[in-house]
Amino acid sequence: MFVDLSDRQWLWCAAGFYLVGFLLGTASIVRGGRIHGIPIYLTILAGYLLQFIGLGVRGHATGGCPLGNEFEIFQFTAWSAISLYLVIGVTFRSSVLGYFTSCLGAALTIMSLSIPAWDAVRRTHIFGGNPWIELHAALAIFSYGVFGLLALTSTLFLFRHFSIKSKRLGGWFSFLPSIRDLDHIEVRLLGAGTALLTLALLFGSVYWLRDTANVGHFKLAATVAVWLVAAVAFGLRTAGRLLSKRFAWTCLVLFASALLSLGAVDESRHPVSKTVAQQMQ
Amino acid sequence: MSEPCLFVIGATHHNAPVEVREKLAVDSEAGLRQDLSSVGGLREIAVLNTCNRVEFYGVASDEAAADSVQAVYCARQKFEVGQFERIRIKLTGRDAALHLFEVASGLDSQLVGENEIFGQVKDAYAAAQASGSTGAVLNRLFQKAFQAAKHVRTNTGISSGRVSVANVAVDLATNIFGSLADAKVLVLGTGEIGEGTAKAFKSRGAEDLAVAGRRMERAAEVAGALGVGTVAFEERDAHIVSFDVVVCSTSAPTTILSTAAVAAAMKKRPARPLLLIDLAMPRDVEASAADLQNVFLYNLDDLAKIAETNRAAREAEIVRCRQLLSERAASLWEHIQRHLSSAPDPKAGSPGPAAVAAPQAEAPRTGT
Numbered sequence: 001m002f003v004d005l006s007d008r009q010w011l012w013c014a015a016g017f018y019l020v021g022f023l024l025g026t027a028s029i030v031r032g033g034r035i036h037g038i039p040i041y042l043t044i045l046a047g048y049l050l051q052f053i054g055l056g057v058r059g060h061a062t063g064g065c066p067l068g069n070e071f072e073i074f075q076f077t078a079w080s081a082i083s084l085y086l087v088i089g090v091t092f093r094s095s096v097l098g099y100f101t102s103c104l105g106a107a108l109t110i111m112s113l114s115i116p117a118w119d120a121v122r123r124t125h126i127f128g129g130n131p132w133i134e135l136h137a138a139l140a141i142f143s144y145g146v147f148g149l150l151a152l153t154s155t156l157f158l159f160r161h162f163s164i165k166s167k168r169l170g171g172w173f174s175f176l177p178s179i180r181d182l183d184h185i186e187v188r189l190l191g192a193g194t195a196l197l198t199l200a201l202l203f204g205s206v207y208w209l210r211d212t213a214n215v216g217h218f219k220l221a222a223t224v225a226v227w228l229v230a231a232v233a234f235g236l237r238t239a240g241r242l243l244s245k246r247f248a249w250t251c252l253v254l255f256a257s258a259l260l261s262l263g264a265v266d267e268s269r270h271p272v273s274k275t276v277a278q279q280m281q
Numbered sequence: 282m283s284e285p286c287l288f289v290i291g292a293t294h295h296n297a298p299v300e301v302r303e304k305l306a307v308d309s310e311a312g313l314r315q316d317l318s319s320v321g322g323l324r325e326i327a328v329l330n331t332c333n334r335v336e337f338y339g340v341a342s343d344e345a346a347a348d349s350v351q352a353v354y355c356a357r358q359k360f361e362v363g364q365f366e367r368i369r370i371k372l373t374g375r376d377a378a379l380h381l382f383e384v385a386s387g388l389d390s391q392l393v394g395e396n397e398i399f400g401q402v403k404d405a406y407a408a409a410q411a412s413g414s415t416g417a418v419l420n421r422l423f424q425k426a427f428q429a430a431k432h433v434r435t436n437t438g439i440s441s442g443r444v445s446v447a448n449v450a451v452d453l454a455t456n457i458f459g460s461l462a463d464a465k466v467l468v469l470g471t472g473e474i475g476e477g478t479a480k481a482f483k484s485r486g487a488e489d490l491a492v493a494g495r496r497m498e499r500a501a502e503v504a505g506a507l508g509v510g511t512v513a514f515e516e517r518d519a520h521i522v523s524f525d526v527v528v529c530s531t532s533a534p535t536t537i538l539s540t541a542a543v544a545a546a547m548k549k550r551p552a553r554p555l556l557l558i559d560l561a562m563p564r565d566v567e568a569s570a571a572d573l574q575n576v577f578l579y580n581l582d583d584l585a586k587i588a589e590t591n592r593a594a595r596e597a598e599i600v601r602c603r604q605l606l607s608e609r610a611a612s613l614w615e616h617i618q619r620h621l622s623s624a625p626d627p628k629a630g631s632p633g634p635a636a637v638a639a640p641q642a643e644a645p646r647t648g649t
Contacts, residue, residue: 164456165571167583170442170590178459179554240551244575 007061008113010054011075015109017047018078021102025095029172037095044089044102048082051109055079062122065138071119073141073262074112078105080145081152084192088149088185096175097185100152108148132203139200140223140265144258146193147230151255153189154248157182161245183244186251187237194230201227222264229254285324285621287418287614288347289370289377291336294391296368304360305335314412316357320349325416327409327423329384331401333391336370338381340418340621344373375614378422382606385430387439394439394595399430418617429609437605439598442591446584447474447481449591450558453579454482454526457554461487468492469517469537470530471503474560478528479507491524493517495531521546521555528558529565536563540570547573560584 005013021043028035055075058066066072085101112118156176163173176182201223208220233250236242242250292305307313307330317326322342329336337350351369355362372380383389385402406423409415415423434440443449451461458464466487468479471494479490490509494500497514504511512520521527521543531537538557543566547555551574559566559580571578 160456164453164577167579167587169453169456169587170594174441176456178455179457181459183552243552244554 007054007058008119010050010057011109012113014047014051014054015106015113017043017050018082018102018105018109021047022099022106025099025102035095035099035172035175037089037098040095040098040102041086041089044082044098044105045086047102047105048079048086051075051079051082065134067137067141068122069119070262071112071115072122073265074108074118076138076141077145077148077262078108078112080142081105081108081148082145083142084146084149084189088189096156096172096177097152100156101149104148104152130207133207136200136203136207139196139203143193143196143200144255144262146189146196147251147255147258150186150189150193150251153182153185154251157186157248158245161248183247186247187234190230190234190237190251190254194227194234197227197230216264218264222261226254226258226261229257285340285342286344286347286373287338287340287377287422287617287621288344288373289336289338289380290347290351290372291329291334291370292365292368293336293370293389294333295389296370301368302333302335305358305365306330307335307358310408313354313357314414316353317350320346320353322346323350325419326350326414327405327419329402329405331398334384334389336384338377338419338422340416347371347373374618375610378425378614378617379607379610381422381426382429382610383603385426386433386602386606387430388433388599388602388606392444393592393599394434394441394444396434396440399427399434402426402430417620421617421620422613425609425613429606432609433602433605437598437602438594439602440595442587442594444588444592444595445481446560446581446588447478449584449588450478450528450560450579451481451485451487453558453577453584453587454487454556455485457556457577458525461485463489464526465489465524466491466526466528467512467517467520467524468528468530469514469565470494470528470532470561471496471499472530472532475528475530476503476507478530478558478560479503479509482526482528483507483509487526491520493520495533518542518545522549524555525553526556526558528560530560531565532561533565534563536565536567538566538570540567540573543567543570543576544573547576551575558584 021040024040024043025035055066058072062068065076067076082101082105085097089098089101157179159173160176160179160182163169163176164179177185204223229250233242233247233254237247292302294302297305307328310328310330313328314326317323320341323339323346324342325340327338329338337354339347339350341347351365352362355365370380380389381402385399387394387396387398390398402423406415406419409419443452454461454464454466461482464487466479466482466489468475468490471492475492475494479492483490490507491512492500492504492507492509493512493514494503495514497511500511500514517537521538527538529538543555543557554575554577557566557570557576557578559578562581564580566578566580568578570576
């Protein structure tokens with residue numbers, strides 16, 4: 001029956017919807033027409049709900065926030081980015097942002113589903129039964145999702161900037177939001193992402209101060225480095241010292257560094273592991 | 282035996298030059314309707330009267346009624362019938378329906394794809410409907426024409442991109458600033474181009490405009506006409522910092538905005554983009570200003586090139602639009618034919634639609 005789908009099947013369905021959103025937008029661009037925002041938005045919304053169910057099933061089975069391996073982290077990151085898009089997409093009515101979000105959603109979810117090794121083992125009791133650590137992890141990964149959407153917005157900014165500077169305003173460039181709108185979204189997303197990551201680190205630091213031996217230095221250094229990039233970029237942007245293209249490139253570097261830090265975060269966890277199948281039994 | 286028919290008769294910019302169209306312009310549509318009420322067999326009538334066309338859409342008991350409408354109209358305008366017949370369009374049945382579809386879609390406009398005609402057709406229909414001179418056929422025809430026009434505008438590129446330099450400049454500003462409601466615009470130069478561009482910005486939502494000219498009295502005159510403020514031309518360098526868009530269109534022999542002046546302004550407002558639109562020849566803005574961060578510089582050639590590209594893109598969409606409209610017109614005509622052959626003449630024997638003569642407000646005569 002439909003409701004008896006496994007968590008991964010729900011997540012495949014979600015990935016399918018994200019892919020459909022991406023293909024709809026691509027088809028519009030290839031035909032030379034405009035990207036229709038509403039169908040893409042609804043497709044992403046459907047994918048988001050399915051992903052929510054899939055992650056819910058996984059979380060219920062594992063008894064906590066599904067952040068126990070690379071597969072779950074990528075899924076949660078995609079879900080976080082799309083959560084933010086669903087709010088921002090309505091506010092800014094940006095069909096191109098929807099197109100790129102569906103692309104990001106499809107890429108992250110399909111990639112994580114297609115690599116069985118990422119979901120072969122999963123760390124259990126990663127939060128040690130401590131809800132604050134669970135909140136720390138959830139907030140940190142959610143902030144990475146925000147940085148994902150920030151990276152998309154920065155990419156759009158760079159495209160828009162290129163189109164205006166190079167005087168190529170036609171074709172799909174004409175569907176891009178304005179420079180100022182994109183800049184505003186970038187600043188807000190960076191601010192929100194930095195605030196979330198700061199909170200996550202604050203919650204995490206309480207645990208770390210009590211049990212310094214149990215937190216890997218590599219993980220600590222990686223997450224603090226990501227936070228520093230975010231905080232410094234936000235500070236410089238607010239002070240008017242990091243602007244336009246340089247700011248957009250910095251945001252892309254921030255997301256790349258966040259993705260790279262995930263390896264360090266995952267490796268530093270307790271090595272207790274079981275297959276997901278074993279846990280689901 | 283003659284059959285009831287749908288027809289359109291009139292003159293447009295295609296065959297009637299402006300001096301002829303001036304003579305054909307209807308000054309009192311109420312009076313014209315009064316005259317048309319004497320046309321025998323005329324069941325329904327609507328008049329589309331704009332700067333670029335005068336057209337009569339009618340439904341009559343037979344095709345001869347179209348010639349009677351023409352005779353009444355020419356007599357009223359004191360225009361020779363023979364001359365009118367040389368420049369007129371006269372279409373019946375499916376072709377008449379297709380013509381209205383093309384007109385409402387902007388395909389038949391002088392500036393292909395323009396939007397103003399859609400509102401004008403709507404106004405013409407509303408006026409005819411208010412006077413009671415439309416019936417089942419024209420009601421359906423116009424409503425289908427509006428649907429068809431919306432369809433092609435949404436699904437083709439017939440209306441995409443601006444085709445005048447001033448509007449391209451405004452579009453460019455929206456690409457940078459989004460809504461122009463809070464964008465500050467300074468126009469340097471009070472000639473025709475500067476004034477036209479200022480008008481285009483104002484009409485598209487820019488509320489904070491200022492004008493500066495080498496002749497202060499002329500600047501004040503233009504600013505007064507537009508309802509905007511003025512800035513002293515000599516203090517332009519100091520004022521750039523307060524504006525988001527600077528349009529330059531002076532006839533100065535050398536540049537009036539140096540890169541150094543723009544750079545100095547940007548230092549005080551680094552986070553806000555600055556759009557410089559140089560419509561002057563020779564150029565008003567030093568070209569190297571384009572290299573500054575957050576500064577976007579477009580000159581007359583750049584804008585003209587974009588306008589030309591947009592115009593070509595619209596032209597390329599015409600064939601596709603015609604195909605779409607033709608299918609819809611054929612479908613509608615089948616329906617109308619069935620209606621005309623089955624419905625009895627509601628005013629058989631009466632001279633023209635009763636409500637044609639009802640006096641009513643004039644439809645505006647602007648645009649295409």
